[in-house]
Amino acid sequence: MRARIRRERRTYAGYSTRCLVVDGTGPPFLLLHGYTDSADAWRLLLLELARRGRAAVAIDMPSHGHADSVSSDRPGLEQLVDCAAAAADDLGPGTIVVGNSLGGTVALLVAERQGSLGAVVPIGPAAFAHPIWLRFSLQPVSNAIMRITPRILQLPPYLATAFAAKMAPSAIPTYLSHVLRATNHKRLRTLADGLATEAVDPYNLSRITAPVTLVWGTRDRMALNSGAKILLTAIPDARYIPLRGVGHTPQQQAPARVADILCDLRARTHLSVLAPPAPTNPTDRPADPGPLHGTDNP
Structure with missing residues (x-):
């Protein structure tokens, strides 16, 4: 039977949003997209999970896609x-x-709040290590500059080109139609101005009690995988899985590999409920996680 993605309208914490849902068994996966993106970023992975009979829900986060905007207060x-x-x-x-x-940042912050999660899986999370050009791009832009700068040179259209270049070809049209829409452009720009300061070291990782599996593409140019060292130092029991030759959006560039990781993780999570925790397997995460930078060889 052909895998099917269902669209639903749901309200979370007062924000009405669009959800992309696939039915399946076991604890579900909640999928959270990146800045300027939407639940559509997860379509390829949703299809992979559906074919494997795994339940998953991808949501449009506030100020993205077809969700309500964040408030200014x-x-x-x-x-x-x-x-x-x-x-x-x-x-x-x-x-x-x-x-x-x-x-990925939001997933970790949710895990800091909630102890009932089965696991948390940040994939190339933001707010650990970024290239200089991206840090500069995310700085707040004054209203005066916004008025005189051609729209195509402003964020998010400026970032849209860089983000889209790293996506699966099938995902690009939906992404660009979303991010370049005038209403989304304005609210994403407003959100970016706040994130430029709010997302600077937002973590208190010692609060996380759920198992953490960190996934990072070795060719990620947006969130440099050198940031993995920070998280692995703060959470020594975290598993680290580098994806060789993959960039910033593994769920689009290597959906089958990501699905393998998630399904294996859910099997581990299910078994941990049935049996006492096993001793840490030293092969889960090597003492030296290997080259952690944005320009390593494939």
């Missing part, structure tokens, strides 16, 4: 976390939260 990042945490609560105990880029 509170930090935007906090509102993204509120929405994602409410979605995890709705899906129930044991939910595995998976996030890419900004979504």
Whole structure:
């Protein structure tokens, strides 16, 4: 039977949003996209999970896709976390939260709040290590400059070109139609101005009690995988899985490999409920996780 993605409208923490859903068994995966993206970023992975009979839900986070916008009276990042945490609560105990880029940041922040998660899987998470050009691009831009600068040179269209170049070809049209729409352009720009300060070292990783599996493409140019050392130092029990030759969006560039990781993780999570924790396997994460930088060889 052909895998099918279902669209639903749901409300989490007061934010109405679009969800892409695949039915299946076991604790579900909650999938959180990156900045300027939407739930559509997960379509290839959703199809992989559906073919394997695994339940998953991808949501449009506030100010993205077809979701409500964040409000101006509170930090935007906090509102993204509120929405994602409410979605995890709705899906129930044991939910595995998976996030890419900004979504990886949000996934970790949700895990800091909630102890009932089955696991958390940040994929190339933001706010650890970024190239200089991206740090400069995300700095707040004054209203005066915004008025005189041609729209195509402003964020997010400026970043859209860089982001789209790293995507699976099938994902590019949907992404660009979303990010270049005038209403989305304005609210994404507003969100970016807040994130430039809110996402600077937002973590308190010692609060996380859920198992952490860190996935990072060795050719990620947006969130440099040198940032893995920071997370692995803070969470010594975390598993680290480098994806050789893969860039910033593994769920699009290597969906089958990501699905393998997630399905193996869910099997581990299920077994941990049935039996006492086994001794840490030293092969889960080597003492030296290998080359952690943005320009390593394939």
